[in-house]
Amino acid sequence: MDFEAAKDICRSLPGCTEDTKWDNDTVFSVGARMFAVTSKDLPAQGFSFKVDDERFLELTDRPGIIPAPYLARAKWVHVTPEARLDDDELAALLRRSYELVFARLTRKLQREITG
Template structure:
């Protein structure tokens, strides 16, 4: 998985904002809600994002993918360099993470993001 490509992909999602939190983490958000977190340094060594509840156990059974520290209870995973995850599958998972977070926003905010 190419983490720099993952960062570029996240930036293309409607209403995506990014900022640095906790000193060194680059956080991608929609409607001020996080959907992906990676290192601010380049090249990044991993990325964390939200997954569907039913995919959480499946993904964390794969080498190089673990429950994300501090966020596992919310069904977030952390993907490291050792993960056997294609760029295509990673893109699908990141888009789904964005969709999961976007769906939890208020209808008004969803409309505002869609109109932007």
């Protein structure tokens, strides 16, 4: 699983912004709402993102995927290098996280992002 490639997937999503928060984290947002977080370290050693409520327990039962610190109550997971996720599955999870956050934006903001 290539966390650096995962950053590129986040960057490719419509309206995605990237900034640094908490001194050491790279945060990917849409409409000023976070959908993924990773460390600024190179190479990245993990990724946190939102998942569907019904997938949270399933994913956190897998080795290398834990409830995200501080964000687990909002159904965020943290994927470590030990996780058995291939690049396609990680990409799909990141896209889904984006979709979950995007869906909570106002219709007006959604239209501005999608043009």
